[in-house]
Structures are given as C-alpha cells and as structure tokens.
Amino acid sequence: MAHADEAAIFNKNEAKVDWHDKALWFVRQKRDKSAHKVKGWEELRNYASAIKANVLSNLDTYLIQFEENAQKNGVTVHWAADAEEHNKIVHSILVKHDVKKVVKSKSMLTEECHLNPYLEAHNIEVIDTDLGERIVQLAQEPPSHIVLPAIHKTKEEVDVLFQEHLGTKPSNGDPQYLTAEARKHLRDKFLKADAAITGVNFAVANTGGVVVCTNEGNADMGAHLAKVHIACMGMEKLIPEEKHLGIFLRLLARSATGQPITTYSSHFNKPAEGTEMHIVIVDNGRTEQLSREDFRASLHCIRCGACMNTCPIYRRSGGHSYNATIPGPIGSILSPGKDLTKHSSLPFASTLCGSCSDVCPVKINIHEQLYKWRQIVTKDVPQPVVKKNVLKMSGNVLANSKLYGFVGKSSRFMLKHTPKFLIYSKLNAWGKARDLPEVKGDNFEEWYKKRQKK
Structure with a gap:
C-alpha cells in the first residue's frame, strides 16, 4: 500500500498518534537544548559534512586503506555486493x-x-539484545525508528508482550520492573551465545578499527563473551582518521537523543587472543546511489534519527507506514533509489518544510532531495488519473492570472455563502479537525487596487 494508506491505519488510534507525536517532539526538544550548549555547533556540522563528502569522493582509496589496516590487525575482511x-x-x-x-x-x-x-531459516537462533529491538523481535515486527525501534509501543503494550513471551507478572507497564526482567532474560542469552554480530557506526580508515555506539553496553557484552565477532558495515560508514571521531561522536548522540555522548562508544580494533573478528563490508545499492549526483549526499547519513523526530509527517504516521527499513525523511530518499515503483509514494510523505535538513548533523539537504524525487516519480511512475487531472487543472489555473483571479473570487464567494455542512463534508478531510479561516470579500490584489484609487 501507499504511505497514505498505511498512515490511515496508524491514525485510527488517535490517542496513540497524539502520544507518538508528543514523545518524538520531546526528543527533538532535547536535541535542541543539547545542541545549543555546544559552542561552534554549526561548525561541527560543516566539518562533518565536508569529511563525509571527502570520503565519498575518495571511497575506493579509503576502502582499500581500511581493509589493509584491518587485516594487519588480524581481522578478516569480507566484501558483499548485495x-x-x-x-x-x-x-x-x-x-x-x-x-x-x-x-x-x-x-x-x-x-x-x-x-x-x-x-x-538455517536453524540458527538470533537474539536482538538492544531492548527496543528485542521488544519488536518478540512482537514479530520490524523497527519503526532507527534509534528508538519500539517507540510505537506503549509501556502497557510491552508489559503484555513480556507476559506472553518472558512469563513476567502483570505490572501495569512498570518500566523498572520490565527493564529488570529484560536484563535477566538477555544475560542468559549472552552467556550461552556462540557468536556476536554488531553493526558499525564508524569505520576508521587509518586504523582499520570500527566504533559501535550503544546506551546499553550490549555490543560490548556480546563481542567480549563470544569467540566470534562479526561486524556488518555499510561501505559509507568510513571516516578517514581516528581524530575525526571527536566530531561525529559529539554530533551523533546529541542529534539522536539529546545526550552529550552515547553511554558506550566501543572501539574494536583487533580480536582478543583465541577469538576471531570478521568485518563484512556491504554495498547493496550504495554505489548506485553514489552515482546519482542529486542524491549522493544522502550517503552522509550517520543514522541519528533526528529527521524523524522533527518530521510532522513521520510523527503522526508512524515508522511502519513507510514499509521500508529506514523510515522517515532520510528513508524517503534512500528507498526510492532501491525500488522506485514500490516506494514512489514516500517522497510525497513530506511537507517540504525543511526542518529535517535543519536538524541533520551532517547537513544533508533532505527536503530538496525529496522534491527532486517527486519530479522523477511523476515522470517515470504512472500516476492516478484523478491526481493527474487535478494537477493539470491546477497548473492551468496557476499559469493564467485572469483565470486564477476568477477562480479565487468564485471560491471566496462559495466558502462565504455555502452551508457549513457542505463545506465540511467527507470530501474535505482537512476540515475534520480544523476550521478554515474567515473569508474576506477581497483578495490582496483587489484590496491594493482600491487603496491606490483612494
């Protein structure tokens, strides 16, 4: 289904939508407070954007350098095309x-x-150890947010979920109790695991090491207890030198959750004695996105989720409505690049207000890229007949000043004199929860001409 149809399902529960909206806006406000306390915040964003641009322009060189240094450290490096x-x-x-x-x-x-x-499917048990990820795994759902994967669930829903899968007692959504029970459940999984898989937040070309940022220490627990550590990284996660980490670590946590820094910023450079460490470097459409001049800056993304926390569409439609791994504004740029037909509705899931671009720590011009995708979609993907005709009619009206004036005057007359029950009918979904402003007799041009005559 298109994003609008998926969003309509999420919007059936208005109380939950309001809660979801407020919860994410609270995180956005924390981000603002934290950012404003950092002297030179905009300079940090400029540096981060420039470093990422440099990496993408020299990606082949940095990848080879990273591989060579990782291998010197005793790490096995693998390459995956998809x-x-x-x-x-x-x-x-x-x-x-x-x-x-x-x-x-x-x-x-x-x-x-x-x-x-x-x-x-190959009879290997995989346990997600991030609490939010474990919650959605138990619920057999994908994450709805890249930093807050279970933000769509209330604590009462988690309570019921834990009762069903972990055998916990009803607690009316007591966060302390639920967290303690999750800790006991996951500790047992850590101790019995044969291998650990982590993501990669940053890969440092001049050291061959990787950095993983968590708030729960679960990456450390897994990697240090297991005999095999596999780190899976997108090829765009590179930064040139270890000294650049100071820039990105200061930006990442503040942009994501308003924290000064993540609780754990773990450096994995080489395997401990008697263990193995593997790094799998993945393309999976990234070089194709890199080849698109208008969209290559989307690969700057450091997965902070700030664009989602601020987006008025995401906040009130939920992450699952995007039907993509990465939801929200940045996902609406990345997903059409992989399957334009399937994700053709996502670039339109935006007001183009630019708030996403304003909060992006690496200064991706998100709203501009969404607008460019819209142009491609309307050209390459068949559009509904009604939508095409309405837009064509609108274009004709907006292109003709006399016709525009006539339609405007007629609309004002109709809105002023038509019975309210006809204006606020099922055809006017916008008017379900809000009134139109009071209609005056004249538009600005007419008012201005009368004023000039006087």
Missing part, C-alpha cells in the same frame, strides 16, 4: 564455527539485509 551475499557470508562464518546461538546488537544494515529470518 544483501544475499552478505547473508551467505555471515552464515558461512557461523557454520565454520558450528554456531547455533547468536546475540546481535542493533544494526540497521542487518535489518536491511533481512539477516534474522535468513539465519533462523
């Missing part, structure tokens, strides 16, 4: 070590590649 190859590589490593149980920290790349169902 999701299928990524999944096969991960599976082959697990088979080699006879792994039956895996703990995984949050990784949007593995979500993108649908790694969990692939491994489960």
